Amino acid sequence: MSSEEAIIESELKGKTLLVYMHMLKKPSESIGVRKVQRDLGFSSPSVSSYHLNKLTELNLVENNYGDYKLVSDIKIGVLKQFITFGGIMLPRYLFYAVLMTTMLVTYLFQLPAIPTRDTYTALIMGVVPNVILWYETIKIWRDRPQ
Numbered sequence: 343m344s345s346e347e348a349i350i351e352s353e354l355k356g357k358t359l360l361v362y363m364h365m366l367k368k369p370s371e372s373i374g375v376r377k378v379q380r381d382l383g384f385s386s387p388s389v390s391s392y393h394l395n396k397l398t399e400l401n402l403v404e405n406n407y408g409d410y411k412l413v414s415d416i417k418i419g420v421l422k423q424f425i426t427f428g429g430i431m432l433p434r435y436l437f438y439a440v441l442m443t444t445m446l447v448t449y450l451f452q453l454p455a456i457p458t459r460d461t462y463t464a465l466i467m468g469v470v471p472n473v474i475l476w477y478e479t480i481k482i483w484r485d486r487p488q
């Protein structure tokens with residue numbers, strides 16, 4: 343990790359991280375101070391202005407006459423665990439969990455009616471990774487900044 347990324351990671355916490363994540367949802371749009379205040383429920387425009395200016399100082403956001411626009415999309419800290427997909431931030435493990443669940447369900451539909459040791463082994467080899475992946479996905483989703 344470079345020294346610049348270390349500085350950004352140390353500064354990108356709390357409400358500043360919330361503002362940054364809010365801007366990541368619509369990276370091509372400019373956003374004003376009052377919009378950030380309304381969307382995130384801040385007590386005053388000065389709170390959102392402070393955090394937007396902090397993001398500007400970190401060279402993540404550009405200020406154009408009061409309209410702030412995302413300049414840089416970085417993945418540090420908790421953001422490494424998420425993928426932005428159509429304006430929605432989803433946990434990385436979600437895709438693996440869905441893939442494994444689909445594979446398990448497909449196998450169950452093709453499962454022979456006669457239970458054998460191989461069938462039980464395959465079921466265990468399908469259920470255990472599914473449980474782990476869904477657990478990790480839900481854990482990351484709950485730990486996201488809100």
